[in-house]
Every structure is written in structure tokens, then in C-alpha cells.
Amino acid sequence: AQSVTQLGSHVSVSEGALVLLRCNYSSSVPPYLFWYVQYPNQGLQLLLKYTTGATLVKGINGFEAEFKKSETSFHLTKPSAHMSDAAEYFCAVSASSYGGATNKLIFGTGTLLAVQP
């Protein structure tokens, strides 16, 4: 079974500062990992994902995340925060599957990012 823990339900940074949103996962099989973002009054959209290959994954809007198997982590970062980055961010995990098994995308509880001017 898979699970996700997001540390910090609220994170506040200053504009231009580093953004670091933490995500740790638990999975009994090699995981697929995702970050989704929900901007105010908008639906959820995919920010980036890790499936296989390079462990540093780049996403939209300058975000990136690094898969660290030894730490079971998939933290999301951005070097310089913009006001438009204010949103709720969700980390998610699913099981990698080679047999067409059903995917169950399990989400974390979310981190609300506030960006101060």
C-alpha cells in the first residue's frame, strides 16, 4: 500500500525566496510520484511527475522535485518564489505497474503556500 505525508500544512515565503515543500512517501513497490497544484478558484493540474529515469524532475513554472529513494522523499522546490505561486500543492503517489493493475493515486493532505511581498 502507498501513503504520502506532507510536512507543513501552511508555508509562507517572501517573494524571491526559495520555496521548499516537503513530501515523504511510503510504498511497497517502486512508486510513481506526482505534484499537483490548485490555484485559487481553479481545478487541480499536474505540476510534475516522476516515473522512471532521471531522479530530478522539472515541471511547469520553474518548479522541480528530486526523487530520493534512500530518504523516501520527493520534495518540491523553486529557487525564487513569485506572487503567482500562491496556491495549494498536493503530493501524490501511485504504484508502478507492469501488469495493468489498477492505479490508486493517493494524495497527501496538501500544503498551502503563501507568498509575501
Add this chain to the structure above:
Amino acid sequence: SQTIHQWPATLVQPVGSPLSLECTVEGTSNPNLYWYRQAAGRGLQLLFYSVGIGQISSEVPQNLSASRPQDRQFILSSKKLLLSDSGFYLCACQRGPATNEKLFFGSGTQLSVL
């Protein structure tokens, strides 16, 4: 790409009344379909998922049920709503069966049970 239609956008229902939320998908065949509920402080909770017509798996014991009468139709129901059923419900679609495909989400239904 897939398009998900979810309705209604908002719904206010009294306790004990029935519920039916509908989700339809365009742009793909044989998708995996999901119902999630988003509650404050609890993130996105997976309620049901379906890999095909008539195939429903329940993740959380509760007052709700789901059905998939057609390939691209997914319905969330309840016979008698509880106060605790209030929340924001999201339908999601994924090109099956690979599990590394991203989810596309509907616009959601805000359900208030009074």
C-alpha cells in the same frame, strides 16, 4: 486530451436526502475513473475508482456509493446524506491501464449538507 464534465457545481441538500453527482468524460476510451473528496486539512481522499463498466472499488467505508453504467460515465450516489458528507467532490480521469498517466480533474462539486 480528456475533458471531464462534472455537475452540478454547487449543491445544498438536507440531511437524509439522496444524492447523485454525475461525471462524464470525453476524448478517451476505457479510462480509469476516480471520485475524490477534498476536505479542509485532509487533502484529497480517494473514495472510489473504476477500471471499467460495472467495476467499482471502494476505498473508504462510508455512506456513499458509485456506479459506472457506461464507459465514460461515473456516478456518485447516496441514499441518505449525512452532515459529514459535506465537502468538495472531484471526479478524475486517467488513460488506463498504465499507472504513470496523469489525472485530469473535473471542476468539482461543492456539496453542503444542512
